Structure formats: structure tokens, C-alpha cells
Amino acid sequence: MPDFSIGVDLGGTNLRIAAVSQEGELLEKINLSTKVELGRDQVIAEMCGAIRQLAEKYKAAGRFLGAGIGVPGIIDRECGTIRKAANLPGWENYPVGAEIERRLCASGLLENEARIVLENDARVAAFGEQWLGAARGVPNMAIITLGTGMGGGIVMGGKIWHGMNGMAGEFGHVTLEPEGIACGCGNRGCAEKYASASALLRMAREAIAGGDAPALAKASSMADFGAQSIYNLAIEGDVPSSEIFRTFGRYLGIMLADIVNVLNLEMHVLGGGAAGAWDAFAPTMFDELRQRSIVYAATVPDDPEVLPGRPRSSVQRSSVPAEKSPAGAGARPNSRSAANDEGARRTIITRALLGSDAGLYGAARVAVLAG
Numbered sequence: 001m002p003d004f005s006i007g008v009d010l011g012g013t014n015l016r017i018a019a020v021s022q023e024g025e026l027l028e029k030i031n032l033s034t035k036v037e038l039g040r041d042q043v044i045a046e047m048c049g050a051i052r053q054l055a056e057k058y059k060a061a062g063r064f065l066g067a068g069i070g071v072p073g074i075i076d077r078e079c080g081t082i083r084k085a086a087n088l089p090g091w092e093n094y095p096v097g098a099e100i101e102r103r104l105c106a107s108g109l110l111e112n113e114a115r116i117v118l119e120n121d122a123r124v125a126a127f128g129e130q131w132l133g134a135a136r137g138v139p140n141m142a143i144i145t146l147g148t149g150m151g152g153g154i155v156m157g158g159k160i161w162h163g164m165n166g167m168a169g170e171f172g173h174v175t176l177e178p179e180g181i182a183c184g185c186g187n188r189g190c191a192e193k194y195a196s197a198s199a200l201l202r203m204a205r206e207a208i209a210g211g212d213a214p215a216l217a218k219a220s221s222m223a224d225f226g227a228q229s230i231y232n233l234a235i236e237g238d239v240p241s242s243e244i245f246r247t248f249g250r251y252l253g254i255m256l257a258d259i260v261n262v263l264n265l266e267m268h269v270l271g272g273g274a275a276g277a278w279d280a281f282a283p284t285m286f287d288e289l290r291q292r293s294i295v296y297a298a299t300v301p302d303d304p305e306v307l308p309g310r311p312r313s314s315v316q317r318s319s320v321p322a323e324k325s326p327a328g329a330g331a332r333p334n335s336r337s338a339a340n341d342e343g344a345r346r347t348i349i350t351r352a353l354l355g356s357d358a359g360l361y362g363a364a365r366v367a368v369l370a371g
């Protein structure tokens with residue numbers, strides 16, 4: 001049995017804990033719900049209980065190398081604290097990392113070199129995709145997660161780019177509209193207000209209120225109305241729904257153009273549930289990118305919209321939740337266009353491969369590399 005570490009994905013709703021071997025094999029995963037209403041101590045107690053359970057089980061056969069905790073919020077890595085976390089009330093400025101370490105030490109689990117590392121959830125997702133997913137073997141990449149909000153992470157030279165204290169990669173709070181919609185961060189016009197699942201719902205509500213979106217209005221009366229419903233209408237040819245995704249793609253393209261111009265990375269991976277609507281937003285996204293980024297225009301692949309390993313026809317039939325793929329399974333993208341560019345390096349924009357497990361793999365990996 002191999003040495004292993006543990007990755008934790010602490011979300012506002014779900015708490016997931018996985019044991020992952022050093023070679024990237026998922027040994028076991030525990031899915032719990034985050035009982036935010038019971039308070040911080042209870043959530044930490046359940047998390048530590050699950051870490052202990054997995055560590056004790058797999059320790060018999062391999063060394064326990066540590067645990068990485070992916071948290072949705074602004075992390076101060078030096079202090080091991082969460083500075084801001086909208087979905088975890090009462091956790092701000094609390095030394096989460098040290099507290100988990102204290103509890104696991106008290107139960108005798110951290111007697112060797114094992115470390116507890118606190119990290120932002122999108123940063124660990126970037127690291128997971130870079131280790132085992134869409135950007136496997138690509139040293140310089142970024143992820144943009146399109147979920148309820150928008151997260152981001154940058155990997156440079158095979159390591160998470162932290163900036164001064166772990167806050168680098170906040171693509172969701174890049175300004176796209178100077179006088180735009182107010183954001184919870186205090187700014188106006190942030191990217192996550194225009195290119196996220198909640199942005200899709202806002203645009204749908206506005207289209208319905210405008211009175212010219214009967215199919216959307218009908219769908220919105222269903223209990224399960226969400227981003228997937230808008231996508232389903234868009235691929236059926238509903239004009240207002242298609243327009244929503246075109247707008248979404250435009251904003252995403254504007255933001256990507258800035259990132260490509262500034263960082264000139266080899267690959268940009270779009271993750272999160274809304275990235276599954278690729279075929280509905282990718283055309284306008286790539287139009288904006290070509291028009292707005294001189295670096296992208298100089299490095300555009302021959303067929304940028306075709307996802308690696310997937311023929312164009314299957315791309316057009318893909319659906320929102322079809323993002324998952326087991327670690328290391330086929331579909332490994334080339335960072336070079338295969339056709340005719342004689343080895344010239346191209347800027348690849350593609351979809352994530354690991355789904356919500358990216359964060360678990362990445363969190364497990366940061367614990368190993370921190371040791």
C-alpha cells in the first residue's frame with residue numbers, strides 16, 4: 001500500500017473528505033453535509049473525525065503524509081486563518097488550520113511529519129486539474145471555476161501561485177463593468193456578477209421581467225429551475241436563453257483576454273457546473289478573446305473551440321453536468337495544436353476534467369508538497 005494524504009473540501013453545503021495515494025489514486029471518499037447551523041466547532045469535530053477514520057484505516061499500510069483543507073473564502077496562509085468566507089458565518093479570523101492540527105495531535109495522529117494545510121478551494125481545484133486533470137503535465141495554468149460565484153487559481157512552474165499571502169487568483173472580483181452590479185466584496189461590476197451560475201439566473205429573471213421570454217417564464221415556475229434549465233432551452237433554440245449564454249460568454253471572454261495578456265499561460269481551464277454549458281457560451285467567449293487579446297490573437301490554436309480528445313459533434317451535444325471524468329482517463333489535452341503550427345506553442349482554453357473531485361485531489365496534494 002502506498003503513502004497517502006487526505007484532501008478535504010469544506011463547502012457551505014457539503015463536507016467531503018478523501019484519502020488519496022501519493023500516486024493520485026483515490027482510496028476512499030467520505031461525503032458529509034456541512035452543518036453550518038450547528039456551529040464551527042461541530043463542523044471541525046466532524047471533519048477531524050473523518051480525517052482520523054481514514055488515516056487510521058490506511059496508516060496500517062502506508063505513511064500518512066498530512067491533510068489539505070480547501071475552504072471557500074479568502075485565506076491568509078501565513079496565519080492559517082480564513083479572512084472572509086460568505087458561506088461559513090462565524091469562521092472569519094479563526095485559526096482553522098491550527099485548531100485542526102491541535103485536535104489531530106491530541107489524538108496522536110500527527111506524530112510524524114504530517115502537515116495540515118489550509119488553502120482556498122479554487123486554488124486546490126487548480127492544483128488538482130494540474131496534477132491529474134485537464135492540465136496534467138502543463139506547468140503554467142489557471143483555473144476559473146464557474147459555480148454560484150466565480151473562483152480562480154493560478155499554477156506557475158507546477159506550484160500554486162499564492163501571491164504575498166495566499167490571496168492571488170481572485171478572478172471573480174476582477175471588475176468587468178465599472179458602474180455595474182454591487183458585489184458582496186464591496187466592489188461593483190465584479191466578474192462573478194456576470195459569468196457564474198447566479199449571473200445566468202439573474203439574466204433569466206431580467207429576460208422574464210422584460211416580457212419577451214415565454215419559454216423561460218414557463219420553465220421558471222418549475223421547482224428545479226436553474227442554470228441547467230436555461231441551458232436546455234438554449235440548446236433547443238430558445239432565443240432569449242441563447243442570448244443569455246452569449247452575454248455570459250462575452251463577459252468571460254473579456255476577463256480571459258485580460259488574464260491571457262497579463263500572464264501568457266499555456267492553459268486556462270474552465271471548471272464548475274456552468275462550464276458544462278461550453279457549447280452555448282464558447283463561440284462568443286472566443287470572439288471576444290480574439291478581438292481583445294493581442295497575446296491570444298498571436299497564439300490562437302487552429303480550432304480553439306474543440307475540446308481535446310472530443311470531436312466537435314460530441315462537444316455540441318454535451319450537457320451541463322457532463323464534466324466529470326475519472327483521474328487520468330483518456331482525453332488528455334495537448335498544449336500544442338496538432339495540425340500545422342510546427343511546434344509553436346498555443347494558448348489553450350479548455351474545460352476541467354475532474355469535476356468536483358479536482359479540489360479533493362488538489363487538497364491532498366498540497367499537504368504532501370508542504371511537508
Ligand SMILES: [Zn+2]
Pocket residue numbers: 172173183184185186187190
Ligand atoms: Zn466582488
